[in-house]
Amino acid sequence: MIYEGKAITVKALESGIVELNFDLKGESVNKFNRLTLSELRQSVDAIKADGSIKGVIVTSGKDVFIVGADITEFVDNFKLPDEELVAGNLEANKIFSDFEDLNVPTVVAINGIALGGGFEMCLAADYRVAAETAKVGLPEVKLGIYPGFGGTVRLPRVIGTDNAIEWIASSKEAKAADALKVGAVDAVVAPAKLQEAALDLVKRAISGELDYKAKRQPKLEKIKLNAIEQMMSFETAKGFVAGQAGPNYPAPVEAIKTIQKAANFGRDKALEVEAAGFVKLAKTSVAESLIGLFLNDQELKKKAKQHDEIARDVKLAAVLGAGIMGGGIAYQSASKGTPILMKDIREEGIQMGLAEASKLLGNRVAKGRMTPAKMAEALTGIRPTMSYGDFGNVDIVVEAVVENPKVKQIVLAEVEGVVREDAILASNTSTISINLLAKALKRPENFVGMHFFNPVHMMPLVEVIRGEKSSDVAVATTVAYAKKMGKSPIVVNDCPGFLVNRVLFPYFGGFSKLLAFGVDFVRIDKVMEKFGWPMGPAYLSDVVGIDTGHHGRDVMAEGFPDRMAVEGRTAVDVMYEADRLGQKNGKGFYSYEMDKRGKPKKVSDPVAYDLLKSIVTEQRELTDEDIINFMMIPLCLETVRCLEDGIVETAAEADMGLIYGIGFPPFRGGALRYIDSIGVAEFVALADKYADLGALYYPTAKLREMAKNGQKFFG
Numbered sequence: 001m002i003y004e005g006k007a008i009t010v011k012a013l014e015s016g017i018v019e020l021n022f023d024l025k026g027e028s029v030n031k032f033n034r035l036t037l038s039e040l041r042q043s044v045d046a047i048k049a050d051g052s053i054k055g056v057i058v059t060s061g062k063d064v065f066i067v068g069a070d071i072t073e074f075v076d077n078f079k080l081p082d083e084e085l086v087a088g089n090l091e092a093n094k095i096f097s098d099f100e101d102l103n104v105p106t107v108v109a110i111n112g113i114a115l116g117g118g119f120e121m122c123l124a125a126d127y128r129v130a131a132e133t134a135k136v137g138l139p140e141v142k143l144g145i146y147p148g149f150g151g152t153v154r155l156p157r158v159i160g161t162d163n164a165i166e167w168i169a170s171s172k173e174a175k176a177a178d179a180l181k182v183g184a185v186d187a188v189v190a191p192a193k194l195q196e197a198a199l200d201l202v203k204r205a206i207s208g209e210l211d212y213k214a215k216r217q218p219k220l221e222k223i224k225l226n227a228i229e230q231m232m233s234f235e236t237a238k239g240f241v242a243g244q245a246g247p248n249y250p251a252p253v254e255a256i257k258t259i260q261k262a263a264n265f266g267r268d269k270a271l272e273v274e275a276a277g278f279v280k281l282a283k284t285s286v287a288e289s290l291i292g293l294f295l296n297d298q299e300l301k302k303k304a305k306q307h308d309e310i311a312r313d314v315k316l317a318a319v320l321g322a323g324i325m326g327g328g329i330a331y332q333s334a335s336k337g338t339p340i341l342m343k344d345i346r347e348e349g350i351q352m353g354l355a356e357a358s359k360l361l362g363n364r365v366a367k368g369r370m371t372p373a374k375m376a377e378a379l380t381g382i383r384p385t386m387s388y389g390d391f392g393n394v395d396i397v398v399e400a401v402v403e404n405p406k407v408k409q410i411v412l413a414e415v416e417g418v419v420r421e422d423a424i425l426a427s428n429t430s431t432i433s434i435n436l437l438a439k440a441l442k443r444p445e446n447f448v449g450m451h452f453f454n455p456v457h458m459m460p461l462v463e464v465i466r467g468e469k470s471s472d473v474a475v476a477t478t479v480a481y482a483k484k485m486g487k488s489p490i491v492v493n494d495c496p497g498f499l500v501n502r503v504l505f506p507y508f509g510g511f512s513k514l515l516a517f518g519v520d521f522v523r524i525d526k527v528m529e530k531f532g533w534p535m536g537p538a539y540l541s542d543v544v545g546i547d548t549g550h551h552g553r554d555v556m557a558e559g560f561p562d563r564m565a566v567e568g569r570t571a572v573d574v575m576y577e578a579d580r581l582g583q584k585n586g587k588g589f590y591s592y593e594m595d596k597r598g599k600p601k602k603v604s605d606p607v608a609y610d611l612l613k614s615i616v617t618e619q620r621e622l623t624d625e626d627i628i629n630f631m632m633i634p635l636c637l638e639t640v641r642c643l644e645d646g647i648v649e650t651a652a653e654a655d656m657g658l659i660y661g662i663g664f665p666p667f668r669g670g671a672l673r674y675i676d677s678i679g680v681a682e683f684v685a686l687a688d689k690y691a692d693l694g695a696l697y698y699p700t701a702k703l704r705e706m707a708k709n710g711q712k713f714f715g
Contacts, residue, residue, distance in 0.1 A: 002053075003046040005039035010046060016054030017202055018047065023061025030062050032117040032149075033070035041095045047102060055202040058108040058125060059195065065110045065134070066118025071143065075291055078282045085282065089148055089275040096150050097267065100124040100219065105205030105212035109198040110134045111191065115173065120149035123158060123219075126205065126212045128184070129198050130176040131191040136184060139171035143294055144287030144667070146255035148278040153270040156259050157219045159184050161233050165259065169241045169252035222270075223263040234260040248532055248667045251281055285677055289669030292714060293659065296652035296670070300490065303653070304483055310473055311480035312422075314338055314395040320411055321401040322353025322384070325428065328456030329398055331357035332485045334381030335364075341383050341390055350384045357382055360457050388418040396481055398450055400428040403551065408432065409440035416441055424474050426450035426464075430548075431501055431555040434467035434494045444469035448478050451498060452487075453661055454544075461660035462487040467494050490657050493647050496559025497552070499654065500661035502642060503671070505556040505564060506634030506696050508549065508572075511537040513693055514630050515571045515612060517620040521589050522604070527627045532665025537631065538589035539602060541572070542582035550576045563695035574611045632674070633687050634696040639671035640703050643713075651713040672713040681707040 003010040007024040020043055022030040030036070047053055060066065077085060099106065099121075108125040112134055119136045122128050130136070138151045146152060146168060156164035159182045166172065167184075176188045189197045205212040218224070225233060238256050245252045258277040262270035281287055317333050319326045322344035330353060333340040344350045361378055364370035370378075383390070391397070397419060401411050412425055419425070425447045427437055438444035449465025462482040466475050475491060482489035492499045514524055525536025533540075541549050550572050557565040575581075575588055582588035583600050590602035622630070639654050648654045655670020668674050675683045683699075684707040690697045699707075706712075 002050060003039075003043045005035075005042065007033075007036040008039040008043050010043050013057070013199070015203075016052060016206070017199065018053050018056055020047070020056055020058045021061055022059070022066055028062070029064050030060055030066040030118070031068060031070045032066065032121075033073050037092055037095060040099070044095060044099045044102070047104075048098070053104055055104050055206045056102065056106045057195075057198040057202055058106065058121070059198070060109075060111050062112070064112035064118075065108075065114035066121060067113055068116030068118050068139075069149075071291060071294060075295070078287070078291075082279050082283070085279045086275045089278060090271065092148075093150055093271050093275070096120065096124040097271070100216065105202055105210075107198045107202045107205070109194045110136065110176075110185065111194055116140055116147065116151075117149045120147060120151045120154070122185075123154040124150065126215050127186045127201050127210075129187045129189060129194060129201060130179060130185040131194050132176055132188055133191055134176045134179075134185075134188075135173050136176075136179050137171065137173035138168050139173060141169065141249075141251040141255060142171045142290065144249070144251050144284060144290035145281045146251050146258065146274075146278060148274065150267075150271055150274065152255055152258050152274045152277075153262060153267060154219050155184075156223055156263075157221070161223060161225065161230075161259060161263075162237070165233075165237045165241070165256055168255045168259075169237070169245070220267045222265055223259075225263065230260065230263055234263075248286065248665070250284065250286060254281055286667045289667050289673055289677075292669045292673055293656070293666055296656045297488070299650070299652045300488055300656055303491075303649075304479055304489055307476035307479040309476075311476040312395065312424075312473065314477065314481045314484065316341070316394050317481065318343060318391060318394045318397045320344075320397060320399045320415060322349040322351075323400075324352065324356050325452070325454065325456065326400045327353035327356030328360070328454075329400060329428070329452060330382045331360045331378070332456055332487075334378045335361065335370075336485050337381075338481070338484060339381040339383065341385055341394065343385050343388070343391075345386065347386070350386065354382065354384060388415070391415065391418045392420060394419055394423055396424040396426060396477065398426050398428055400452075403429060403432065403548075405432050405436060408437055412437060412447070413440045416443065422446070424448065424477050426478055428452050431497050431552050433496060433559075434465045434470070438467050438469055445471040446474050448474050449494070449498065450478050450482065451500075453500070459661065460488045461500070461657060462489045463498050463500060463657070463661070464489050464491045465494055465498050466491060488656070488660055490648065490653050490660075492642075492653075492657075493645075495645070495647050497556050499642050499648050499657045501552060502556065502560075502647070503635055503638045503658060504662055505553060506638040507631055508537060508541070508553070509564065509566075509696050510631040510634045511541075512566065512570045512572070514622070514627060516615055516617045517622065518616045518618070519620075519622055519627065521571075521608075521612070524627055524631075527624045528631060531628055531632075532668055534663040541575075542588035542590055542592075542602070544582070545584050546572060546575045546581045546588050563698075568617075569615055571612055571615055574615055575608075578607075578611055580608070580611075629686060629690060630693070633690060636671045636675055636683070637687065637696065637699060637703075640675070640700055643672070644700060644702050676712045676714055680712060681710070683707075 001011050010020045013019050024030050106125040107127040108122045110130040114122050114136045138147045140147050163182045179185045180188045204210045241252045262273040318341040319329045320343050322342050330340050330342045342353050361375045365375050427449050434449045438447050448470045451463040453459035464478045479489045521538040525538050528536040580587045586592045589608050591605040592600040595601040642648050643654050651672045658664035687699050
């Protein structure tokens with residue numbers, strides 16, 4: 001053994017060839033944490049000092065190669081002063097460069113995922129062999145940063161600037177075959193042949209058949225493009241990528257600028273340029289939010305995993321109520337491998353549900369994401385029925401009938417009578433109390449809420465709602481089924497609107513107040529879209545459906561009368577009474593026409609403006625800042641209340657619920673992280689400025705306490 005550590009071992013194989021093996025003890029994956037980096041330093045030094053070594057192959061003892069840097073450790077580093085951070089980064093880079101400069105050929109055997117720092121390790125080797133199942137890429141821009149272990153330097157010099165820009169700016173994860181096409185890897189083999197292929201390559205380099213020094217040379221030099229070629233390549237890319245990423249996500253464009261700045265330097269100077277830019281991005285609020293989001297997501301997955309131990313396996317599911325929602329749920333279940341019965345009382349409901357599922361599956365085939373054979377298999381996994389005949393074998397039933405407590409109670413009691421005693425019943429309600437619905441059931445312990453968001457196939461969140469009597473097994477089984485469907489489940493406790501809608505309605509409450517002060521809804525939409533929302537509140541109301549909003553508002557007003565009850569008529573009432581229901585009937589705040597692709601396109605409608613005149617109580621001159629505060633303060637305060645009331649267990653889950661459920665701007669990290677970014681004390685003072693608008697704007701006593709003590713929701 002040449003070197004033995006807790007993450008890396010280096011051992012002799014045959015005829016002067018050694019194997020450097022990554023196998024981090026006590027972890028299911030390899031990652032670059034402090035320990036691994038320090039052991040890589042020692043390993044490289046040990047290889048360098050041994051004159052008998054003729055070649056190195058790099059392997060992994062896990063199913064993956066290296067998933068990347070351990071982001072939990074790096075977050076602490078990001079708080080260091082700039083010069084310390086730059087120095088630390090260059091010190092880490094020196095390890096990769098020293099490995100690259102070894103006086104013998106190096107071959108890396110990529111057996112699985114090699115992302116971020118893991119792929120940067122591969123780029124430092126002379127040759128890369130990948131298993132057919134491997135995936136490589138530099139996805140750092142998803143975290144608001146860019147590659148920091150030499151990725152912006154080596155990748156453009158290996159695969160060309162255009163390819164490298166595309167990979168880095170789009171955080172592309174390439175399959176082995178695609179990586180081979182552009183030269184990111186040198187060979188692709190069957191997984192069983194990987195070690196053999198790596199050994200073969202290194203032997204050919206040792207014998208002189210392959211010139212490894214010539215292969216290495218371009219990575220040490222400047223990029224081979226003249227000034228005009230550089231300008232064309234970089235300027236076009238910057239314009240295009242800026243348009244795609246938008247103003248709130250600086251990392252993709254910064255990555256291109258860094259590659260451009262370093263293009264005329266050799267490796268070591270280019271790495272200094274990368275380090276300076278990396279540190280600049282690491283200090284942005286966007287990076288803080290996106291890394292926080294990544295860590296929250298990890299926490300969510302960990303929490304969902306805890307349910308696995310007691311969850312029962314769902315082999316057959318059922319959905320009650322076909323239509324668009326039921327069809328979406330059936331599609332999601334069947335396409336992820338769980339067959340599902342789809343029951344409706346009307347033949348046209350069944351047809352609508354099947355049409356929805358077929359359309360979604362057809363889209364996947366058209367985009368090359370699914371084979372026609374897999375589509376056929378998924379479609380046969382959806383079994384339409386108008387009777388309860390096969391319900392005796394079902395493990396879970398998702399009720400998705402009309403949002404009316406009486407109708408839901410009748411349907412739930414009826415289905416409880418035909419399923420097995422241990423079958424789980426779940427209601428896809430968006431606002432109705434689970435405790436209320438449970439009153440109709442003989443076995444309330446087997447009943448939970450399972451709230452999907454529309455459109456089901458697009459929205460990652462599922463709220464699993466625990467009623468007073470819901471058993472742990474019922475909750476766990478529903479969480480496991482949601483995960484199996486490819487969703488991110490969050491367990492919340494019962495209250496009107498649960499987490500997401502309870503928080504969304506105060507946001508709409510702020511919108512209502514703005515309209516009552518005569519502010520143009522198109523202006524409000526533009527301001528909130530600029531703030532980072534995927535759509536403004538007027539457009540969102542139209543998409544959700546004015547009738548749905550009207551009904552939900554009444555449920556919420558009954559549940560929280562002190563702050564959600566409204567006096568007099570509001571914009572939603574006016575639209576609802578004029579039968580302007582939004583996209584579903586072609587007119588709401590906006591009117592809708594079909595574009596060339598058959599999608600509804602919004603256009604201005606003078607009728608909407610006339611209708612809204614009747615609800616203006618006074619004209620107020622408000623700034624864009626006021627508009628943001630009118631909307632965001634109630635949303636943030638309601639999120640705080642949900643956390644304080646124990647509706648949601650952690651700040652991480654609250655924020656992820658809003659990002660996954662209603663498209664809260666990810667670069668702002670969620671409502672509680674947004675409060676943190678302003679400062680809790682500053683946020684309380686801001687809310688107090690708008691206290692004349694009513695109880696939605698009153699901070700809680702506990703939040704005032706947090707402000708006084710200088711506390712935060714995160715860290």
